[in-house]
Structure formats: structure tokens, C-alpha cells
Amino acid sequence: MFTAGCSVPRVFAKFSFPRLHLSSIHRNSMRGLTVDALNPAILNVQYAVRGELAIKAEEYRVQLKSGEPHDLPFTKVISSNIGNPQQAGLDQPPITFNRQIAALMEWPPLAELARDAFPEDAIARAKELQSEIGSIGAYSHSQGVPFIRKNVARFIEERDGYPSNPNHVFLTTGASAGVTLLISMLIANPKSGILIPIPQYPLYTATLAAHKGVGIPYHLNEEADWATSTPDIEAAIRKAVEQDGIVPKALVIINPGNPTGSLLDEATMRQVVRLCERHDLVLLADEVYQANLHARDTHPFTSFKKVVRALGSSVPLVSFHSISKGVTGECGRRGGYFECANISEDIIALMYKMVSIGLCPPLAGQVGVDCMVRPPRPGDASYALWKAETDATHAALAQRTKTMAARLNALPGVSCVDSPGALYLFPRVRLSAAAIEAARKLGKQPDTLYALELLDDTGICVVPGSGFGQKDGQYHYRLTCLCPGVEEYVGALERFHRKFVERYGGV
Numbered sequence: 001m002f003t004a005g006c007s008v009p010r011v012f013a014k015f016s017f018p019r020l021h022l023s024s025i026h027r028n029s030m031r032g033l034t035v036d037a038l039n040p041a042i043l044n045v046q047y048a049v050r051g052e053l054a055i056k057a058e059e060y061r062v063q064l065k066s067g068e069p070h071d072l073p074f075t076k077v078i079s080s081n082i083g084n085p086q087q088a089g090l091d092q093p094p095i096t097f098n099r100q101i102a103a104l105m106e107w108p109p110l111a112e113l114a115r116d117a118f119p120e121d122a123i124a125r126a127k128e129l130q131s132e133i134g135s136i137g138a139y140s141h142s143q144g145v146p147f148i149r150k151n152v153a154r155f156i157e158e159r160d161g162y163p164s165n166p167n168h169v170f171l172t173t174g175a176s177a178g179v180t181l182l183i184s185m186l187i188a189n190p191k192s193g194i195l196i197p198i199p200q201y202p203l204y205t206a207t208l209a210a211h212k213g214v215g216i217p218y219h220l221n222e223e224a225d226w227a228t229s230t231p232d233i234e235a236a237i238r239k240a241v242e243q244d245g246i247v248p249k250a251l252v253i254i255n256p257g258n259p260t261g262s263l264l265d266e267a268t269m270r271q272v273v274r275l276c277e278r279h280d281l282v283l284l285a286d287e288v289y290q291a292n293l294h295a296r297d298t299h300p301f302t303s304f305k306k307v308v309r310a311l312g313s314s315v316p317l318v319s320f321h322s323i324s325k326g327v328t329g330e331c332g333r334r335g336g337y338f339e340c341a342n343i344s345e346d347i348i349a350l351m352y353k354m355v356s357i358g359l360c361p362p363l364a365g366q367v368g369v370d371c372m373v374r375p376p377r378p379g380d381a382s383y384a385l386w387k388a389e390t391d392a393t394h395a396a397l398a399q400r401t402k403t404m405a406a407r408l409n410a411l412p413g414v415s416c417v418d419s420p421g422a423l424y425l426f427p428r429v430r431l432s433a434a435a436i437e438a439a440r441k442l443g444k445q446p447d448t449l450y451a452l453e454l455l456d457d458t459g460i461c462v463v464p465g466s467g468f469g470q471k472d473g474q475y476h477y478r479l480t481c482l483c484p485g486v487e488e489y490v491g492a493l494e495r496f497h498r499k500f501v502e503r504y505g506g507v
């Protein structure tokens, strides 16, 4: 199972991913350190979320901030390209309780010096953490503070109703670090492949490229609200094995989805687990958006851990979670965890060896994980405020998602699945032959042209669908539902779209 292979992700060649611009790099700028002399896998890495659009948006932001006269037709740049809730302009307020704990952990004397600023449960919680951790300026256990791992395991048990072993929980520097570790361990020879949903969050293809792994794409079904289809995964496996001689090692599921916002139902999850059993695959369940649900009653989240245990399955499962998303939104603290189920102790020991090279995840992130898995409970002094803050963030996200999807769907040539989860919408835009030709002349993907003109016209930065993968001849873009002032924001999107259609013609 964990004896894998390694190769370049050629299987992805038919999908459109923008390339890094290397022209600005001086190929022979330093003796001995030239681009040509580097690990070639690095040159294959592409990461659209922070690519061309984000770079240009940053230039505009600097230009606007400089106060110099400019001829930009907007007064601010809106970062709709990245799910970074607390970023300036998106301004999701941090949860007060979490920040109180963070402050007290940073400087314990605050508990006495500013006693009135902290509710008693926050002071008690911080003291408990201090006695378990000591100074947060010290390295911790490489797998994460044992006390916090126990709290994570309890959170998982309460969520799923099945036991969780704290020794099989790894605290990480965000979910990204856990994903990278798993991919690095699974890709061991040029034939190892990992099944990746299309569209996908580019962490997966980028990390696979860096580790010379093969991505095996399987398409999500846009017509069925971006559903995951096990027959389509089977077909992707057959093609990879029979035509390309690849050995599939693992299946990535992102649930709720990024960029699609889709949510798996339990029947599909059971089929996915059975498929992993049939094909001897490790299931990598990216569940970082598990708390971002816009219609909990009709679209609840179920973890893969629960489904695997309910089925009595022995499929090896690694589930990822993060403090970056949900209503916590603490991306910059870099906290997350993964839990291993049905994974042998010798593999866990190897994971431990690998994480210990990095010494430990940031303590601020570990404390953030503790706050996420141990929020205030009814009866605690902090509960009322915590509830009000988290309810407000959930409600704002749900309302923006609904408004944006409805308004986008009303535009000519645009269709948008109204997502039940995560932080994004992924509208499809039908582009005319003239728009496609204009993009070709510029050497750009058509949806990149659309996104660049949107940025130039409105200051709104989105990510072209080609950065996530999409079917040939289809064009999308991803935008976050995190921007306040949704009326103004969607109004600008609408005006731009109509102008674009006037300029290039509609479909």
C-alpha cells in the first residue's frame, strides 16, 4: 500500500494549467546557481491561486496605496482569489475566545495585568494549556503537544461516535504540510499515481509535480452539482493502469469541495470507500471545510472516518483538518492536523520520523487547533459571545453564497452551481470565438483573459478555472464568498460581464 513509485504528471497534460513565468529569472545570474541546474521538478510546479492574477492584483494594490495619481478605474483591489478570511478587505473577524487564549499564551502575565479583559474560562483554559505546554517559544513534541492531540481525538470521537487514537493524530503546519507529507511518502517510483478530482485545489497537482508523482485526474460532474462519480473514478483508474502503466496509490477527495463547494452524500462516500478497497488505495480525505456548511439541515457533513468505521472497512484513511477555514479563519497561524485510521504502527513511526525533521508545527497553530476542537460550551462565560460570533460568520457566508450564485446565474452565458459548503463558487462562463481568439493572440488561456480583464476593470481578483483543471473547451473562474459588501461586489461583476460580452460577443 505505501510502497509507491515516481514520475512526471503527464496524465494532466490535456488539462490547462498556467505555467510559471520564468522569463524574468536570470538563467545564469549566479555562478553555480542557475535555473538549469535546479531540480527540474521545481520548474513543473504550478500554483494558480497565487499566480499571474494575484501578482498583478498586488501591483495594483501597491499603486493605489502609494497615493500617486493613477488611471485605474477602481479605488480598491478585492482579493477574491484566495480563501484567506481575515485578509485585509475581507476582514472576517477572528473569534474573540481564540484570540484571548492566543494573547494569554503569548504573554501569561496578562492574566493578572489585565484581569478584567479576560473572562474566567479563557484565563483557566490558558493556564491549563500553559501547564501542559510550558512556553510557546519552545519546540514541542514533533507530532504535536500530546495534550492537544488528546483533545483532537476527543473532538473526532464526539463528531463521529467512533474511537480516535491521539497517537494516530499529527498536528501540522496547516493541512498543507500534512498533504505534502503524505504525497512525499506515497510517491516512490516513476509509476506511482494519485487520483485527483478535477477541478481540484492546486496544492495537490503542485505537490505531486514537486515530488515527481503522477496525477490521475477524475472529473466531477458539474451537471449534477459537481458530484463525485465512482464509475468515473473507475474509468480514470482503468485508463491510467491500462494506457499509461501507472500504479494508483491513493485517492484524494476534497469534501466539502474546493473550488466547487460541493458536498458528498453518504451513499457516494460508501461507494468511494468500497472503491478504495477494490483498488487497494489509501483514501486521502481533505475535510478542511467541514465546518463551512450553508444549509446544515439539508446538506450535513459526514466524515470519511465515520463512514469507514460504520462500514467496518480496513481502507487506510488519512483525514485532514485545518484552523485556516471554518469560522476560525486563522490561516496565518498555520495550524491543522491529520488523523490516520487503519494505518499500521510501522507507517506511523515513519511519519513520525519524517515530521521530526521539521522539529514541530508552530505552537501558535497548535494552540489554534486546541481552540477549534475545544470551543466554549453552554454555561461557560465565553459561550454567548462565541456563539454570536460564529453564527454571524456562518450566516454571512451562506447569504453571500446564495446571493452571488443567484445573480451570476442570471447573467447571459454564465451558469453557477449554488454550493452548499466551503468558501467558493466556480461559475462557468461561455466565451465567444472572438474572446478565445483574442486570448490565443496573447498566449493566454481564454479564462485567464476573462479574469485579467475583470481585474483591470473592477479590481476584483479571481482565479481562472484553468488553474484548477477543467474539461477542454470549458471555462470557469473561482471566486470566494468572503467579500463583504456583496451588492457592490456582484454589481461590479455583472457590469464587467456585460461589457465583456459587448466587446467579444456572446455565446
Ligand SMILES: Cc1ncc(COP(=O)(O)O)c(C=O)c1O
Residues within 6 Å of the ligand: 083, 173, 174, 175, 176, 177, 201, 203, 254, 258, 286, 288, 321, 322, 323, 324, 331, 335, 336
Ligand atoms: C482543499 C484545501 N486543502 C488544504 C488547504 C490548505 O490549508 P492550510 O492553510 O491548512 O494549509 C486549502 C487551503 O485553501 C484547501 O482549500
